[in-house]
Structure formats: C-alpha cells, structure tokens
Amino acid sequence: MHVQEILTQLCALPGPSGFEGPVAQCAVELLVPLMDEVYVHRMGSVVGVRRCGKPNARRLLLDAHLDEVGLIVTGEEEGYLRFRTLGGVDPRMLCDREVTLLTQPPMFGVVACLPPHVQSAKDMDKSTPISELYLDVGLSAGQAKKEIPIGTPVVFRSGGTPLGVDQFCAKALDDRACMVSILRAVELLKDEKLGLDLYILFSSREETSSAGAITAMYDIAPDMCIAVDVTHGYTPDAPKDKVLKMGGGPAIGVGPNMTRWMSRRLTELARCKDIPCQLEVMAGHSGTNAWPMQISREGVATAVVSLPLKYMHTPVEVIDLKDLEWLSQLLAAFAADPGEEERYAF
Numbered sequence: 001m002h003v004q005e006i007l008t009q010l011c012a013l014p015g016p017s018g019f020e021g022p023v024a025q026c027a028v029e030l031l032v033p034l035m036d037e038v039y040v041h042r043m044g045s046v047v048g049v050r051r052c053g054k055p056n057a058r059r060l061l062l063d064a065h066l067d068e069v070g071l072i073v074t075g076e077e078e079g080y081l082r083f084r085t086l087g088g089v090d091p092r093m094l095c096d097r098e099v100t101l102l103t104q105p106p107m108f109g110v111v112a113c114l115p116p117h118v119q120s121a122k123d124m125d126k127s128t129p130i131s132e133l134y135l136d137v138g139l140s141a142g143q144a145k146k147e148i149p150i151g152t153p154v155v156f157r158s159g160g161t162p163l164g165v166d167q168f169c170a171k172a173l174d175d176r177a178c179m180v181s182i183l184r185a186v187e188l189l190k191d192e193k194l195g196l197d198l199y200i201l202f203s204s205r206e207e208t209s210s211a212g213a214i215t216a217m218y219d220i221a222p223d224m225c226i227a228v229d230v231t232h233g234y235t236p237d238a239p240k241d242k243v244l245k246m247g248g249g250p251a252i253g254v255g256p257n258m259t260r261w262m263s264r265r266l267t268e269l270a271r272c273k274d275i276p277c278q279l280e281v282m283a284g285h286s287g288t289n290a291w292p293m294q295i296s297r298e299g300v301a302t303a304v305v306s307l308p309l310k311y312m313h314t315p316v317e318v319i320d321l322k323d324l325e326w327l328s329q330l331l332a333a334f335a336a337d338p339g340e341e342e343r344y345a346f
Contacts, residue, residue, distance in 0.1 A: 231309065
C-alpha cells in the first residue's frame with residue numbers, strides 16, 4: 001500500500017461533517033478489494049465486513065471518521081458571505097484563509113480580514129470572532145445570491161506534502177490518516193486466518209454529533225470496538241501534560257471510559273511485538289466516537305487508540321508516518337489475537 005499516495009488522495013477530497021459523500025465513495029473503492037462485503041449506511045457511513053466463517057463469531061469493529069471540520073454559508077451581505085462552523089474551528093486561524101466552496105462546480109474563496117494598516121492597536125491583539133468574519137468570493141451581491149445558496153458547505157484549501165523526513169502535512173488528517181491506518185491494518189491481515197468477524201466503520205458526522213457511529217452500532221451490534229482517532233502531538237508551546245511524542249508510537253487510551261481489558265491487551269500486544277506505543281490518560285470525555293459507542297445498545301467493550309497529530313483542526317495538520325505504520329501493526333495484532341474478555345466485580 002502506498003500510504004502517502006492514499007493519504008494525499010483522501011485528504012484532498014472535501015468532506016465536512018454531514019457532507020462526506022466524495023470521501024465515502026473513495027473509501028468504498030479502497031475497501032472493496034480487502035473485504036467480503038462493503039456497503040454505505042443510511043447515515044452516510046461506510047461499512048466493510050470480513051467474515052471468519054465461524055458461527056456466532058465475535059464481532060470486532062474498527063472505527064475512523066470520514067468527516068473534517070469546515071464551514072457552512074448562512075447568508076450574504078453586499079456580495080460577501082456570512083458563515084458558521086462545522087465542528088471545532090479556531091477563529092484565530094481563519095483570517096486570510098483560502099477555502100473551497102462546495103458549489104457545482106466548486107468555487108475558490110478567502111476569509112476576509114482587515115490588514116494591520118487599518119486596525120487599531122487594540123484590535124491587532126485579539127482574534128476576530130467568527131460572527132464578524134466574511135467569505136470573499138469576488139462576486140456581486142446578485143451573483144453571490146444566485147450561485148451560492150444558504151447551506152453551501154466550505155472546506156479549507158490545502159495539499160498534502162511531506163514535511164521533513166518522516167512527517168506529512170495536509171488538511172483533514174483528522175481523521176483520514178486513521179482511515180489509512182485501518183486500511184493498512186486490513187492489508188497486514190490479508191493472509192491471516194481470523195477467529196472473529198472484522199467490521200470496518202468509516203463513520204460520518206463525528207465532528208458534530210457522532211451520528212454515523214451511533215447509528216452504525218445498532219446496525220452492526222459489535223462485541224467490541226476500537227475508536228481510532230488523533231490526539232495532540234508535541235510542539236514546544238503546548239502544555240507538556242496534554243501532548244504526546246511525535247514518532248513515539250500510537251497512544252493507547254487509559255481511563256474510566258475505556259474498557260480495561262482492551263487497554264491492557266493492546267498494551268501487552270505492543271510490548272510483545274516490539275511496537276512503540278504511549279499511554280494517554282483520559283479521565284473524562286475522550287473527544288472521540290468511543291464516548292457514545294461504549295453506551296450504545298446494552299453497552300459495548302470499547303478502546304481508544306490514537307495517532308499523535310500537530311495543529312489539529314487546521315489546514316496544516318501534521319503526523320509522523322512511522323506512528324501511522326505502528327498504529328496499523330497494533331490494530332492488526334489485536335484483530336488477530338484479541339484475547340479473552342476479563343470481567344470485573346465492582
């Protein structure tokens with residue numbers, strides 16, 4: 001598998017939360033050669049199934065989400081467009097940002113921003129609220145109203161590119177990089193005889209509601225699942241207790257909202273197979289699909305495994321490709337030998 005090539009392909013596609021169609025279509029094409037069955041769920045998620053052939057086999061689900069953060073047009077003022085966010089978008093990085101409006105055909109735009117020459121000193125020291133920002137598409141009021149209807153989604157413009165020796169930079173690596181890690185894990189399992197049914201879920205709407213993952217849990221009814229998402233990678237300006245090492249391996253979530261035997265088994269497999277890994281304490285909400293998946297139906301054994309990533313929710317997200325490969329190896333190792341569920345008395 002050409003990881004950088006597939007990363008570039010997936011990250012280039014527009015797929016803001018609720019508008020993931022192009023990414024879902026590509027995901028289907030990538031999964032079909034690897035799975036026994038692939039289908040698109042009614043909520044827009046993509047599901048792949050590899051069956052082991054054993055009756056009443058346990059079901060393991062690996063989830064990564066299709067969608068990325070973005071914007072949505074809410075109105076027009078003198079040819080300029082007002083907007084709101086789809087997912088967690090930091091207003092500090094929006095000014096002068098290049099964007100693509102998902103019209104037919106797609107249209108280029110920029111986030112308008114006052115140059116420093118006409119700002120007061122006070123204004124220069126603060127970020128502009130999203131409620132005061134506009135999109136400039138270079139159209140008159142009449143053209144903008146005609147060509148860009150309210151509800152048009154918008155994504156950041158960014159191309160995938162290597163950064164240094166082992167790192168890779170692009171928009172939407174949250175969570176397309178984790179989609180690629182799962183695809184790579186399935187490839188590693190190609191000649192492995194599994195003792196369980198393996199389900200791959202590329203879920204919709206994680207950045208806004210986790211609706212794709214929640215509904216798919218009722219469709220698939222897995223016995224256990226792993227939410228594969230990104231976590232915060234180290235930069236010199238970041239709080240040291242809230243980031244993980246780039247190139248230090250995937251992060252295994254530990255805390256009250258992760259099933260303990262799964263976290264322990266993942267850690268044990270990493271140690272036995274010499275896969276670098278890190279532990280990430282999640283004392284509360286994991287910020288991933290694991291949060292709602294664990295309490296779907298009567299409850300599902302759930303783990304979180306994360307890929308360290310710098311500059312989350314920006315057009316210049318960065319991962320270490322070594323971490324991605326180690327993440328794939330860990331997921332494949334768990335699917336091949338998940339161990340037995342341990343039960344605890346409380």
